[in-house]
Amino acid sequence: MSLLDSALVRLLPAVPKPVVQLFSSRYIAGPRLEDAVTTVRELNTGGKLATVDVLGEEITREEETRAIAQAYREVFAAIDDAALDSNVSVKLTALGLDLSYDLCRENLLDVVRTSAGYGNFVRIDMEDSSTTDDTLRLYRELREDGHDNLGVVLQARLRRTLDDVQALADLEPSVRLCKGIYLEPGAIAFTEYEAVRANFLRCLDALFDSGCYVAVATHDEWLIAESLALIAERDLAPLEYELQMLLGVREERRDELVEAGHRLRVYVPFGEHWYRYSLRRLQENPAMAGTIARATAGRVLRISR
Numbered sequence: 368m369s370l371l372d373s374a375l376v377r378l379l380p381a382v383p384k385p386v387v388q389l390f391s392s393r394y395i396a397g398p399r400l401e402d403a404v405t406t407v408r409e410l411n412t413g414g415k416l417a418t419v420d421v422l423g424e425e426i427t428r429e430e431e432t433r434a435i436a437q438a439y440r441e442v443f444a445a446i447d448d449a450a451l452d453s454n455v456s457v458k459l460t461a462l463g464l465d466l467s468y469d470l471c472r473e474n475l476l477d478v479v480r481t482s483a484g485y486g487n488f489v490r491i492d493m494e495d496s497s498t499t500d501d502t503l504r505l506y507r508e509l510r511e512d513g514h515d516n517l518g519v520v521l522q523a524r525l526r527r528t529l530d531d532v533q534a535l536a537d538l539e540p541s542v543r544l545c546k547g548i549y550l551e552p553g554a555i556a557f558t559e560y561e562a563v564r565a566n567f568l569r570c571l572d573a574l575f576d577s578g579c580y581v582a583v584a585t586h587d588e589w590l591i592a593e594s595l596a597l598i599a600e601r602d603l604a605p606l607e608y609e610l611q612m613l614l615g616v617r618e619e620r621r622d623e624l625v626e627a628g629h630r631l632r633v634y635v636p637f638g639e640h641w642y643r644y645s646l647r648r649l650q651e652n653p654a655m656a657g658t659i660a661r662a663t664a665g666r667v668l669r670i671s672r
């Protein structure tokens with residue numbers, strides 16, 4: 368990323384919402400459940416699996432968290448009706464973690480029980496570091512209560528993650544391993560690009576050592592190659608791991624990986640609360656961030672002329 372681009376990325380939150388929406392549409396299935404169903408059907412037709420996320424990060428009231436849990440019930444019914452190959456991903460803040468741990472637990476239980484009724488699976492996304500302890504605690508509580516259709520996410524960016532892998536080992540968790548999108552301070556996180564990559568591989572190795580099912584979630588070509596080398600060394604069969612990518616990112620590479628015989632799952636967000644998710648995706652795409660900033664500057668200049 369050039370210095371200019373990285374400065375522009377920091378300015379993205381000041382970009383008008385309609386511009387953000389225009390440039391981020393590739394990352395989101397659409398506002399409605401039907402949009403997600405259409406996207407997942409297309410992915411399935413192309414040999415890919417999906418995980419559906421109901422966008423809900425901007426919610427602040429208890430009724431809204433219950434509405435998100437209800438939206439997941441509708442997602443499971445739609446997946447079942449259309450015989451789609453998809454599970455779901457949930458964010459605990461959308462289920463009320465910022466409001467109350469117990470409310471969030473209740474909503475998560477509701478989603479997990481509904482999922483079990485359909486023989487489906489729920490992945491808890493990992494959010495910023497203020498939520499890590501509660502997320503792992505809730506994950507353990509539910510697993511210890513016998514809810515086995517539940518997985519979690521670990522972030523290679525965090526220094527604690529290798530310890531978390533060891534601490535979770537007794538549960539043989541299903542883990543999505545990603546770099547971690549939330550920029551955290553150096554005291555708790557690796558801040559250098561190469562250090563995050565190195566920790567990703569250390570954690571992946573440790574997860575395989577403890578017999579976990581791992582979803583390797585990255586678009587980083589070097590990491591994909593190194594992860595596949597580890598998988599080959601361990602002689603894992605295609606059903607013993609999966610690769611994951613985000614909707615709208617590296618679509619050609621997705622196809623190649625599927626053709627090479629890997630299971631590949633695409634993260635499919637949909638819903639009205641698209642703004643924060645979109646900002647994060649654009650901030651990760653430096654070329655796009657620059658383009659948006661230039662388009663916005665052009666608009667502002669035209670308006671002020």
Ligand SMILES: Cc1cc2nc3c(=O)[nH]c(=O)nc-3n(C[C@H](O)[C@H](O)[C@H](O)COP(=O)(O)OP(=O)(O)OC[C@H]3O[C@@H](n4cnc5c(N)ncnc54)[C@H](O)[C@@H]3O)c2cc1C
Pocket residue numbers: 491492493494520522543545546547548549584585586587588611612613615616617633634647648649651652
């Ligand atoms: C399925 C999935 C689920 C995730 N869940 C979580 C989660 O629960 N918690 C969490 O903190 N993070 C999550 N992430 C995000 C992840 O942590 C990273 O922030 C994100 O994947 C970018 O890191 P990267 O490994 O792809 O490497 P990067 O070095 O960021 O990207 C590698 C290359 O991929 C391409 N690329 C990456 N992002 C974009 C983009 N937005 N637009 C266009 N091209 C792009 C570029 O070519 C880039 O050079 C998830 C990622 C995936 C794939």
